[in-house]
Amino acid sequence: MTAQNPMQKFDITPEDIDRLVAVFYERIRAHDMLGPVFARAIAVEDGPEWRAHEARIAAFWRNAIGIDRSYDGSPMQVHVANPEVMPGMFSVWLDLFGATAREVLTPAQADSILVLATRIGDSLRYGVTQRGQVRGAPPKLF
Template identity: 65%
Template sequence: MSAMSTPVPKFDITAEEIDALVAEFYARIRAHPGLGPIFARAIAQEDGPAWRAHEAKIAGFWRNAVGIDRSYDGNPMRVHVENRDIHPGMFSTWLDLFARTAHDVLPEEKATRMRALAERIGAGMRYAVTERDTVRGAPPKLL
């Protein structure tokens, strides 16, 4: 393999650890009173093959984000902006649940790094979703 196509891992998390994190995170998402219904609508009401496919896609997203491989080829920013059920205030809830899951599933150092990565990516998404929800020409929200 050429150096060009070989991603450099950012830290030593494994694909298996990502799979475990993703499985547990979406199990908790399905059970979450606020976020569960949004995912149920977009993916499937019941746990099953559609959820496994979602989890496989998300695991690929994280392998890409940490530099294990580049199999994920999607546009998460656009997906979240286009889903009109998703609003800016939900990101702190999502990120808290992700951080808690990471700390329950992974060794401390890896959990901390995954949390930091999610927060960085989530900040960009929250900004884009906020822009989408902003009414042009309306007075600025000062608080």
Template identity: 50%
Template sequence: MASKLARFDITPDEIARVVAAFYFRIRADDILGPIFIGRLGNSTEVWRPHEAKIAAFWSNAILFDRAYSGNPMQVHMGVPEIKPEHFALWLELFDNVLEKELKPETAQAFSALAHRIGRGLRMGVQAVRQPKDGPPIF
């Protein structure tokens, strides 16, 4: 059971399960897999800590448990292989995992939050990639 401060009812174990299933799919994806594997490799010694860090991010965003410290916007903007159009693929994979791993109402709430965060990250990546003298792209 989530705390009373949580955005919605989910446990840390459910979050960790979603993250692990998601990154399993990411590594197998023809488009996103090479980007992640190119940065992190294929070793479980690297993926386990990465998944734990991302689970901490989601636990902070949902449960407000302050387990995460980092700057996702800075990280995503600093990876030249990440393109704005990748976020739609990311969200599609994430939504598929949520549907399989969680109760419908929890999956829907988690998806809404992921889409909001994904829009912000996509806009940040898009802003950093656009020509300096070009008009903003929304």
């Protein structure tokens, strides 16, 4: 399939993203290290709070890929504000995301979304590493 939107970075449909997100967060919930962090932030039990989180994440990916612009959040703020999200967790998250993408998507789609995830993950990890070092400084608006 060819992408309809000229801003779209690679060929993937919203349905592909929904599948990836559903399987990924099912594995996150069962993960020894990451599961408890998400359980405390979202919900212990699988249910409506998790569906809402997955819908937000799917919108985030559609935005990152250029499919639509419905996502209006700030992942940097969310991760920096959650003191349980530690720098050392990012490679674990990315490994799980990569393994899931390779199972759920075509190899080309998986390669492409992993490039994006790695770039965004590196930036979030840096933000989390800097957490606390700007205490007392004026808020960064841009």
